[in-house]
Amino acid sequence: MALNKPIKQAFSTLQNQIDESDYVLITKTKIIFKNKVYIKADGIWVDDDNTEPSEVLSGLGLDKKEEINSITNENSDLKKKIEELNLKILQLEEGEEEQEEEEEEDFVPKKKVSGKPASQNKVKTAIIKFFNDNKADGDLLENFSEFSVILDKNKQNRIETLKKIFDSMKGGASERVYKSFIELEILYQLYLKEFGRKKGSNLAKDELNNIIITKKKPSIYFKKASNFYFICKYLKKGGWKKCDLAPTYWESVTGQTWSSILNSLNLEQQNENLS
Known part of the structure; x- marks a missing residue:
């Protein structure tokens, strides 16, 4: 429908009176202009202080404020629920890690190869003797410079490296096993250096778990490797090669016994990081 000139002029006049954020709405009985409602009384347009613009819009089916508020509230509720679930997941993960660490510290094989229960006192005495027999008294301190270990970016290559190391860990005390x-x-x-402490630790355990065919957890293998490495770094160069302790000693030692060993040797263990 073509608009006549007076209507066009009226539109232009109204448009010039409002800003970009304002609007004009005209019905048979009411007008919304600059966010205020006007009503015609005795042929004159006057303020309608008893009516809100939203009421007029709602009557015309144009007010979506309630619907928007409802959606906003639903989104807010969902966001809160997601945050609560994420918090619960984090708490569960932390709880599992703490439980696993406790299990690692107190893990003791039920029986040695001989069939006799492992003795913590015997383990402690043997480790202390190994240390004292090979400690660096004025000798060159072990720095593991002869070792060349690379962490590949490719997952399959990392698993292959782990498998090669894991296969060499089998057997009795020998230079090959302790290497x-x-x-x-x-x-x-x-x-840990590449992926961060938490992610790196979990990734290493997950990838080693792809190889293990025994009932032992990956953390047990990392535990005995860490214990042996820690003692050896205070020995004279190559002292680790002289270790004739049963490899199971390094995994069977409990957290309490390990603390007692370090205390006896005047050593303090902190988180290991490669520089």
């Missing part, structure tokens, strides 16, 4: 202990600890430190 693999040190290699595993160095590789673990590289995981």
